[in-house]
Amino acid sequence: MNQTQNIKENLQEIESKKLMLEIVDLKKSFGDNHVLNGFNLKLFQGENLVIMGKSGSGKSVMIKCLVGLMQPDSGSIKVMGKDITKLNRMELDDIRTEIGFLFQGNALYDSMTVRENLEFPLRRHKKKFGNIKDTTPLVTEALGSVGLAHTINLMPSELSGGMQKRIALARALILKPKIILYDEPTSGLDPITSKEIIELMRRVQKQYKTSSLIITHDVDCARVVSERMILLVDGTNYVEGTFPELELSKDEQVKAFFK
Numbered sequence: 001m002n003q004t005q006n007i008k009e010n011l012q013e014i015e016s017k018k019l020m021l022e023i024v025d026l027k028k029s030f031g032d033n034h035v036l037n038g039f040n041l042k043l044f045q046g047e048n049l050v051i052m053g054k055s056g057s058g059k060s061v062m063i064k065c066l067v068g069l070m071q072p073d074s075g076s077i078k079v080m081g082k083d084i085t086k087l088n089r090m091e092l093d094d095i096r097t098e099i100g101f102l103f104q105g106n107a108l109y110d111s112m113t114v115r116e117n118l119e120f121p122l123r124r125h126k127k128k129f130g131n132i133k134d135t136t137p138l139v140t141e142a143l144g145s146v147g148l149a150h151t152i153n154l155m156p157s158e159l160s161g162g163m164q165k166r167i168a169l170a171r172a173l174i175l176k177p178k179i180i181l182y183d184e185p186t187s188g189l190d191p192i193t194s195k196e197i198i199e200l201m202r203r204v205q206k207q208y209k210t211s212s213l214i215i216t217h218d219v220d221c222a223r224v225v226s227e228r229m230i231l232l233v234d235g236t237n238y239v240e241g242t243f244p245e246l247e248l249s250k251d252e253q254v255k256a257f258f259k
């Protein structure tokens with residue numbers, strides 16, 4: 001079987017799966033600055049979808065709309081069939097337990113131990129698991145899945161940047177989300193640590209059977225983790241495809257992403 005046939009069969013297999021996240025015709029402007037001009041995406045069960053876009057192309061605005069921190073001007077955002085632009089606060093909170101976030105800055109609480117950082121989402125979203133008396137098994141499982149079970153009693157300041165990123169991922173995983181959003185997962189990390197995080201993202205996908213949306217500038221990350229990619233230009237989908245398809249593109253705008 002040649003590579004094109006292989007890619008087509010993989011895509012057919014992915015698209016026959018459940019739709020986890022769907023963004024349709026998303027628009028957002030700030031005055032005359034039309035940031036999102038009809039952005040669309042479909043994230044299918046079990047896949048990693050990478051979004052690449054130049055600085056200022058609207059990736060963060062899209063993520064903020066997606067997590068309900070910003071209201072789009074128009075368009076719909078469906079998470080597992082529910083349009084989050086139409087949910088009330090409580091419904092939004094429930095759906096958020098199905099989405100794990102890994103933000104650029106890790107956002108760990110400096111004054112809390114690793115254990116307390118991981119317990120935080122369990123306390124905040126009691127509805128999902130009920131009132132857990134002993135959090136240790138869940139904390140240990142999540143830490144184990146990022147290879148850092150031994151750090152349970154340490155403070156974030158005692159950990160390297162890469163370790164903090166992994167703890168932040170463990171904290172996202174503790175609620176067993178169906179979808180993970182990664183915002184620049186390798187930014188600010190050295191090449192070796194980046195590689196570790198990239199490998200970990202693949203492991204997490206297999207172990208937790210998650211579907212992930214990954215915003216990145218990192219070509220190596222996109223190559224290793226993506227099943228499909230979308231290039232975002234001028235607030236809309238410029239092109240979509242697999243990494244090998246896009247890497248071979250003759251289009252100058254597409255080539256610029258891979259330099």
Ligand SMILES: Nc1ncnc2c1ncn2[C@@H]1O[C@H](COP(=O)(O)OP(=O)(O)OP(=O)(O)O)[C@@H](O)[C@H]1O
Pocket residue numbers: 030033035053054055056057058059060061062
């Ligand atoms: N709250 C806001 N008010 C006004 N303009 C905003 C606001 N948030 C974002 N913008 C504008 O939207 C545009 C897109 O910004 P955004 O942060 O989404 O870019 P980005 O693709 O995430 O960039 P980067 O890769 O550098 O993080 C920019 O022109 C920015 O100035």
